[in-house]
Amino acid sequence: MLRKIGFVGLGTVGVHMAANLAKSDYQLTVFDEDAHAVAELAKLGVKVGQTPAETAKGQDLVIVIVPESKFLVFGENGVLEGIDPGTILVDMGTHCIETIEKMSQEAVKRRVMFLEAPVWGTKEHASNGLLTIIAGGDESLLGRCREPFSYFGLNIIHVGKIGAATRMKLIVNLLQAEMMLSLSEGLVLGEKMGFRADKILEVLDSGGVASPLFHSKGRSIQRGDFSRNLALKYVHSQMNRVLETAESLGLELPAAKTVCGVYAQAVEDGRGEEDFSAIVKLLRK
Structure with missing residues (x-):
């Protein structure tokens, strides 16, 4: 025991x-x-x-x-x-x-x-x-x-x-980073078209794209709460690891490459220590 x-x-x-x-x-x-x-x-x-x-x-x-x-x-x-x-x-x-x-x-x-x-x-x-x-x-x-x-x-x-969990976590990291960027783009586009964030999130919660990440992080972004849960710099480093693994397997992941570049820009802008939801600030410039 x-x-x-x-x-x-x-x-x-x-x-x-x-x-x-x-x-x-x-x-x-x-x-x-x-x-x-x-x-x-x-x-x-x-x-x-x-x-x-x-x-x-x-x-x-x-x-x-x-x-x-x-x-x-x-x-x-x-x-x-x-x-x-x-x-x-x-x-x-x-x-x-x-x-x-x-x-x-x-x-x-x-x-x-x-x-x-x-x-x-x-x-x-x-x-x-x-x-x-x-x-x-x-x-x-x-x-x-x-x-x-x-x-x-x-x-x-x-x-x-041994090794399988680390490889599986790459999949999790990939999708999590891409989902956060998708959510941020959706919110920024919606705001520019005149919608309030809470109304966008109400619609997202009701349909096929509903997810716990969209629900919780969307409302944190709406409140302007970027308290660190997962540092943006770590998400960036994880995306680099995803791309390295894909390359070793002979895979091309175009969306992952684009997403990694956006996180890289956010780190370069000094947002690495913030929560990874702060990626939305980069899009609101």
Whole structure:
């Protein structure tokens, strides 16, 4: 039975995932380089590790959710330096396939059990336990993790072997970015023709193009609320990864190329740290 959990990465989504785990009976130890995020979790009574290696030591399950640019798994004081044989290591970030394969190989060398399980959703989804978890790896191993995952995930979907979840997340990232740009173009066109955003959204909600993303993000845009749930710069980097993968497969994705270019322009204009719904501001110039 899993009782002790190490959690590395308290970013926009990770901090809420860890906070939900803190409400459980698991013995939770957390680590992040952000002292403020760590302090907030410490208020909930969880232990704080001084390094990723220390946080991973002596645990039954170690969850890592950090950007690839700040990876804390490899190297001195990294998670793999401290993790014990027989521990389950789960990477819940969104990384390139080469990173996932390297983690899997290093885990095998250390007799550590490994799952890739990138999460999909906003900080509100994380806070309310409504994330989707896309898992790749041993399905029986995922079965052992379903109970702790249920504290922050509503949908837990196994899609295949190691590497499959990362590839599936590319599809999610592609469609999510394209949908946000489509929504933004629709709103801007409608506004120029004299329609109010709420009326446009009422129509969209009633028909075949209705979607949770259009509903929630459309109303946030209507309110002028661009509070960061998913940074625009991350969506841009994910679209670059989609295009690199498509190229390696000999595929031409013209819409993806165009969308990536629009996000690139938004980043260049200094909107990278804003929520990805801020792409609408670029079109309103």
